[in-house]
Amino acid sequence: MSSSNQPLVAVVTGASRGAGKGIALALGAAGATVYVTGRSQQEGDAALPGTIWSTADEIDKAGGKGIAVPCDHSDDRHVQTLFERVSREHGRLDILVNNATFLHDELTVRGGFWQKPLDMVDILNVGLRSGYVASWFAAPLMIKQRRGLIAFTSSFGSSCYMHGPAYGAQKAGVDKFAKDMAVDLRAHNVAAVSIWMGMLKTERSMRSLARAPDQYAEFAAMAETPEFTGKVIHALYRDPNLMSKSGQVLIGAEVAQEYGIQDADGKQPPSHREMLGSPAQAHPAIVD
Secondary structure: OOOOOOOOEEEEOOOOOHHHHHHHHHHHHOOOEEEEEEOOOOOOOOOOOOOHHHHHHHHHHHOOEEEEEEOOOOOHHHHHHHHHHHHHHHOOOOEEEEOOOOOOOOOOOOOOHHHOOHHHHHHHHHHHHHHHHHHHHHHHHHHHHOOEEEEEEEEHHHOOOOOOHHHHHHHHHHHHHHHHHHHHHHHHOEEEEEEEEOOEOOHHHHHHHHHOOOOOHHHHHHOEOHHHHHHHHHHHHHOOOHHHOOOOEEEHHHHHHHHOOOOHHHOOOOOOHHHHOOOOOOOOOOOO
16 A cells, blocks of 8 residues: 555546546645546647646646656557556556446437447447556556555436446446456455546537537536546545445435535535435345
């Protein structure tokens, strides 16, 4: 376990923008050294603003240390190189946040899955498979120190219909990763959890808000900042009873209430459990 005078070392995948950027900034504000991964190295590389370099710079300004690492999470060799660098430079890893994913521009367009582009399914490669690969490389580092947290960013789309079957399958998949990885890691005192985030104020959602402010007014009122989930992940890691939560699918807003965490401006984001459903937890049976 990292000592109190030793900064946490974290990897946040897909942190050029959106949830990943916010999580990375929150960990940086808590003093962590954060490896920021993604493909966007220059503005214009993606349709939305943000780069790994700008996120790393903001982490530095927040009081942490940001390390930008160009990484295509569809290429296992890139991921291997990332974790070899973490091992070489720090010899350990405290937190891995599996957030990298593929969000198609037509994700929120209404219509049947067969009416949408076939490459919508790429979310099962970058988003599902990539989370497994990153965890595979991260686990030995955490096992060696007998302490660590692997967190998957997920959503209520794991349970209810949200944006179609490809999106839902990816979220359900990372939830199952957390449940099953926790079984394998328990003897090594390493935790795995999946966190359902609420509606987020990201570059993508704020673009939609600007286009139709009346339509998204209610959304804006209840949305979480991306940093909110980062605060939750940091609190989870620091919880001496972290292992009691390992293997669970957690609603971030509810964990925040448990730990007394608030979002920006003292806001307490709602759970959405009654409206969108409850996480399905793992059955205790283990079949080797």
